[in-house]
Amino acid sequence: xxxxxxxxxxxxxxxxxxxxxxxxxxxxxxxxxxxxxxxxxxxxxxxxxxxxxxxxxxxxxxxxxxxxxxxxxxxxxxxxxxxxxxxxxxxxxxxxxxxxxxxxxxxxxxxxxxxxxxxxxxxxxxxxxxxxxxxxxxxxxxxxxxxxxxxxxxxxxxxxxxxxxxxxxxxxxxxxxxxxxxxxxxxxxxxxxxxxxxxxxxxxxxxxxxxxxxxxxxxxxxxxxxxxxxxxxxxxxxxxxxxxxxxxxxxxxxxxxxxxxxxxxxxxxxxxxxxxxxxxxxxxxxxxxxxxxxxxxxxxxxxxxxxxxxxxxxxxxxxxxxxxxxxxxxxxxxxxxxxxxxxxxxxxxxxxxxxxxxxxxxxxxxxxxxxxxxxxxxxxxxxxxxxxxxxxxxxxxxx
Numbered sequence: 001x002x003x004x005x006x007x008x009x010x011x012x013x014x015x016x017x018x019x020x021x022x023x024x025x026x027x028x029x030x031x032x033x034x035x036x037x038x039x040x041x042x043x044x045x046x047x048x049x050x051x052x053x054x055x056x057x058x059x060x061x062x063x064x065x066x067x068x069x070x071x072x073x074x075x076x077x078x079x080x081x082x083x084x085x086x087x088x089x090x091x092x093x094x095x096x097x098x099x100x101x102x103x104x105x106x107x108x109x110x111x112x113x114x115x116x117x118x119x120x121x122x123x124x125x126x127x128x129x130x131x132x133x134x135x136x137x138x139x140x141x142x143x144x145x146x147x148x149x150x151x152x153x154x155x156x157x158x159x160x161x162x163x164x165x166x167x168x169x170x171x172x173x174x175x176x177x178x179x180x181x182x183x184x185x186x187x188x189x190x191x192x193x194x195x196x197x198x199x200x201x202x203x204x205x206x207x208x209x210x211x212x213x214x215x216x217x218x219x220x221x222x223x224x225x226x227x228x229x230x231x232x233x234x235x236x237x238x239x240x241x242x243x244x245x246x247x248x249x250x251x252x253x254x255x256x257x258x259x260x261x262x263x264x265x266x267x268x269x270x271x272x273x274x275x276x277x278x279x280x281x282x283x284x285x286x287x288x289x290x291x292x293x294x295x296x297x298x299x300x301x302x303x304x305x306x307x308x309x310x311x312x313x314x315x316x317x318x319x320x321x322x323x324x325x326x327x328x329x330x331x332x333x334x335x336x337x338x339x340x341x342x343x344x345x346x347x348x349x350x351x352x353x354x355x356x357x358x359x360x361x362x363x364x365x366x367x368x369x370x371x372x373x374x375x376x377x378x379x380x381x382x383x384x385x386x387x388x389x390x391x392x393x394x395x396x397x398x399x
Contacts, residue, residue, distance in 0.1 A: 254277055
């Protein structure tokens, strides 16, 4: 079954805060309903979705690369099977169970030390229900230029809801195994070259009736003025879906905006007369699908007033040439120089992911990551490696 004929209701197990009274966009609700329907039609008209395919030489099918480059995103269908999704779901449930009982708390709901306590990095991020905390502010180099509409939350809503778990690979073996998925890594190689480098990883959670919005933005900030700028200069994000996503809870992308350079998004919203950018389309995914989205494409998401949760497995990758020798940071971690040693240390997560997957799926193809070829024995997934992964995201390579 596909999106158009599959019932979208509760997931396999309940997420916290699922049982909330319905909410909507108030005076804007009719316009939002129409916008979602029109966006859905536009999304399916693009033809940029299907399984990961290779040519007779074992390379990623060129039509996929061309479509991704043209539109700025591509939806890979059926990447993860039901068994692997169930394993991921178990780890996600554990992370939510261990999360701080509320923003800035150091204990979980059981009174135990919460997820991320004792680590140096920022690992858990919160949002007020249905809010847009960064739109129209100077946060993240001012890239979120537009304040999104903030629907009125139900009176029973909590003050804060968990939205983001950063450095997610250190908290979940199931997510680490996804990070080592051979087909996903072959796609990363096809787009960014065999010496591709990591960006960062995160788990995004859009709670039903509560999930906040993320203002329209382009991710990159370092290379816009480079004479070598092209549609792939700032890398891409994989966005795997645990429960699928739809026009109400999913990410929206402006097709082709990855090829437009730095865009005045505020002007687009002014022209549109609202935050409903007229050419944008929603990512439509079933459970186990992965979207690949250019960090240069204009993208964002609306507050989730629907009953459907979204849990997104986010994993980003860069060209090595885009990060090597660059001084950057200031969003995901401190500003610093991305030298060979820094990139190599951060890329250990790829090697650990590959080995963790090989141990769990011994009959599956093992991807060979060229920068670590011949060094595989140094990166076996074990207790020592688990300790080494603590706070690994302090070395994220944000550009």
